[in-house]
Amino acid sequence: MISLTSPVRTRAHGWPAGIKLAALAVATFALFLIHDLWIMAAAFAASLGLYALPGWRFFRAGMERLKVLWPFLAILGVWHVVTATYDEGAEILLRLLTTVGLANLVTMTTALSDMIAVIRWLATPLRRVGLNTRAMELAIALVIRILPTLIDNGQRLSDACRARSPRRPGWRVVVPFTLLALDDAEHLADALRARGGFLENKET
């Protein structure tokens, strides 16, 4: 699976994920309060500077991530040109690029395991009131394990469909695809239960 984390290790990888997330929240909130075009442009330039700090490879990988924004930027751009609200449009586009850019920086410099640790910590109040959050942690692991199998199944089903019909396999494949997955889920649940389950009779 493609990863969204950075191709190179940066100093920011070592910082606590919770602090990076908190800083991101503060920065994003502040950007929504700023309504001065020049300050906004400076903030955008600063975020580009942060991308450039760890070197050229990091910068390129980061810009690659931001490229997916262009249809959205195009819609906004067209709207503000048509309504002749250029200053407001420029401010909104810069804010969008800066907030997404900063958030993307946190994602690029934080390992998935650190993020899951933060999610676990955020779920602490749920554990206090007696909810078992192990189910959630197991579900996360299951998703990561099941997904490649699902993709494989889907590939085989559409191959089988193509072998029998000249038409493109369309939405019809989704029905056997989901059925297969549901059957697998029953087996998986049985297997988990046969191994003693993972939730009942276990105090954490």
Place this chain on the structure above:
Amino acid sequence: MERNVVLIALFTALIAALGLVPKLTLASGIPITAQSLGIMLCGTVLGAKRGALAVLLFVVLVAAGLPLLAGGRGGLGVFTTPWAGFYYGFPIAAFVTGLIVEKWNGSNVSVVAGVAAVIGGIGALYLVAVPYYMVMKPAGLGEAVLTAMAPFMPGDLIKAVLAGLITGALYKARPSSVLSRAKAA
């Protein structure tokens, strides 16, 4: 219990897998993916609570940095655009969709699921996403409808119809698999 957790994880993965289905690009230039079909199916097949949990898990994993969104997107950046209301609205959309399928005992499952997908997967979703867009961009109602709603509407209608047909077919093949309709569960 194990079964519910496995099913939730499975449908979370299913939403991600549907994001890989080659996308159509509408005349408006906005890519239409099968991903929101997955959101609707979570509601129509799993029912309100399990469906909403599966979608919530999906959104949490995207935020944690897994590239599960269509086109291999993901990470925190997704949640700071004015369109992020769609992602916050996803679990609510699945919940409303599931609730309608659970409560409305119409005889034709395809029709019930299709209508539920329109009300939940489109109605409830836009009820969250459009006001969010208006506040975060900021924009007026007219602009929000034009730039946040209209581009996605045709695709979403097609997907609601498909969600209905698929749920109907699943119900025919394995009546017990459509949990929102299972009496004992």
